[in-house]
Amino acid sequence: MSAHTPSPNTLAQLQASERQRFIHSHPRSLALAQQAQAHYLFGVPLHWMRDWPTPATLFVQRAQGATLTCADGLAHADFCLGDTGAMFGHSPPALAQALAEQAANGLTCMLPTAGAPAVGEQLARLFGLPLWQMTLSASDANRFVLRWARAITARPQVLVFDGCYHGAVDDTLVDMDPTSGATLPRPSILGQVHNHSAFTRVVPFNDLAALERALADGQVACLLAEPALTNFGLVPPDTGFWAAARQLCRQHGTLLVMDETHTVSTALGGYARAHDLAPDFLVVGKAVAGGLPCAVYGFSAEVAQRMVAAKEAAPEGHSGIGTTLSGNALTMAALHAALNHLHTAENYSHMLAQAQRLEAGLRQRIAQAQRPWTVTRLGARMELQFMPHTPRNAQDVRDHAQADMEALTHLYMLNRGVLLTPFHSMLLVSPATTPQDVDRLLAVFDELLASLATAERG
Numbered sequence: 001m002s003a004h005t006p007s008p009n010t011l012a013q014l015q016a017s018e019r020q021r022f023i024h025s026h027p028r029s030l031a032l033a034q035q036a037q038a039h040y041l042f043g044v045p046l047h048w049m050r051d052w053p054t055p056a057t058l059f060v061q062r063a064q065g066a067t068l069t070c071a072d073g074l075a076h077a078d079f080c081l082g083d084t085g086a087m088f089g090h091s092p093p094a095l096a097q098a099l100a101e102q103a104a105n106g107l108t109c110m111l112p113t114a115g116a117p118a119v120g121e122q123l124a125r126l127f128g129l130p131l132w133q134m135t136l137s138a139s140d141a142n143r144f145v146l147r148w149a150r151a152i153t154a155r156p157q158v159l160v161f162d163g164c165y166h167g168a169v170d171d172t173l174v175d176m177d178p179t180s181g182a183t184l185p186r187p188s189i190l191g192q193v194h195n196h197s198a199f200t201r202v203v204p205f206n207d208l209a210a211l212e213r214a215l216a217d218g219q220v221a222c223l224l225a226e227p228a229l230t231n232f233g234l235v236p237p238d239t240g241f242w243a244a245a246r247q248l249c250r251q252h253g254t255l256l257v258m259d260e261t262h263t264v265s266t267a268l269g270g271y272a273r274a275h276d277l278a279p280d281f282l283v284v285g286k287a288v289a290g291g292l293p294c295a296v297y298g299f300s301a302e303v304a305q306r307m308v309a310a311k312e313a314a315p316e317g318h319s320g321i322g323t324t325l326s327g328n329a330l331t332m333a334a335l336h337a338a339l340n341h342l343h344t345a346e347n348y349s350h351m352l353a354q355a356q357r358l359e360a361g362l363r364q365r366i367a368q369a370q371r372p373w374t375v376t377r378l379g380a381r382m383e384l385q386f387m388p389h390t391p392r393n394a395q396d397v398r399d400h401a402q403a404d405m406e407a408l409t410h411l412y413m414l415n416r417g418v419l420l421t422p423f424h425s426m427l428l429v430s431p432a433t434t435p436q437d438v439d440r441l442l443a444v445f446d447e448l449l450a451s452l453a454t455a456e457r458g
């Protein structure tokens with residue numbers, strides 16, 4: 001262990017005092033947590049909400065712009081932003097107004113609204129693919145795209161990267177055996193009975209040779225990938241990786257599906273657009289409609305023709321694609337407003353400028369404190385990584401995992417009014433994030449570094 005990596009004792013000591021601090025300053029959240037135990041599993045509406053580093057659940061009173069106010073009336077600069085759902089800020093006024101108007105005019109009809117054609121045009125303009133379908137979540141969109149890809153290629157296999165997360169999509173919830181490269185069940189998945197090694201292949205990110213081997217037998221319907229891994233720390237692509245990977249997919253007749261649910265934070269229109277990757281399918285969820293339950297998937301004209309042919313060739317009946325509320329009137333109105341007012345060059349220019357400031361401030365402090373850590377940034381999102389270099393693949397992240405340091409950082413910041421994403425140390429900057437929010441985070445990071453140094457001396 002490096003001389004500048006905090007010891008387990010130091011971390012445990014600071015963690016204990018931060019837990020006490022949270023308990024003293026959040027009496028109302030503690031009372032609500034107690035009350036919620038009676039009717040919610042784990043005391044929360046979704047069990048992930050207990051994955052925050054707090055001794056009890058933090059309850060929200062209000063979220064507006066980049067500020068989240070908890071039930072105890074404490075304001076937090078929110079760099080979690082609903083793990084990307086609120087990437088454009090909480091309740092942007094244009095979205096709130098569109099929702100109020102549509103709410104009085106029908107919520108769901110199993111028919112397209114009169115505004116639907118305009119939304120299709122906006123999606124095509126923004127993301128560069130001509131044809132679209134709607135779902136309620138990115139998990140749904142990914143599941144349905146896998147189904148389409150297998151149907152139109154008549155190939156059984158799908159390929160993903162080790163460390164991937166594409167939502168609650170069974171085929172992708174697998175790991176890779178680091179020595180043999182075989183597909184393994186992900187041990188944490190509950191109720192898993194299917195053997196996905198039969199139909200899912202996994203390769204390390206940034207490994208073109210492994211990718212080529214996986215594609216070589218012509219059995220892979222699609223490669224489903226994020227442009228950068230964002231759910232296993234932030235792992236960016238090597239220079240030239242995607243140009244070569246794109247070419248390999250074409251060469252082997254494998255469709256390229258880009259899941260831009262998180263990487264839409266890269267630039268206006270997402271990473272694939274900015275880097276000219278020309279995917280066959282593109283998936284965007286979470287923030288696409290400003291945080292309403294909505295995701296979209298787009299595809300090329302050639303792929304669309306094959307989808308139509310597959311549907312027409314199938315007997316009448318369930319397609320296994322779609323859910324009743326997909327494309328409902330309320331989310332279509334939200335999407336329309338979001339595409340008009342949130343996905344704008346002006347918003348991205350603000351987000352990227354503040355994200356650059358934050359990255360530079362963190363890097364400077366890490367260097368000054370001589371800690372073996374780094375910051376990796378992709379547009380408006382970045383990851384504070386407790387390892388000395390930007391990782392190249394999931395195994396690199398596993399090899400350097402510092403769970404205790406992460407947990408302490410999260411709780412320490414939360415106790416001082418700054419929220420990071422609970423699942424890892426992701427920070428996201430919204431159009432509503434102010435320079436003062438960035439300064440606040442940097443000041444709290446200074447305090448954390450000072451507390452670590454004091455604890456190490458004592």
Ligand SMILES: Cc1ncc(COP(=O)(O)O)c(C=O)c1O
Pocket residue numbers: 137138139140142165166167168226231259260261262285286
């Ligand atoms: C890249 C990516 N795709 C898909 C999903 C699934 O999104 P949802 O949980 O909204 O279905 C996630 C969730 O974190 C994600 O990170």
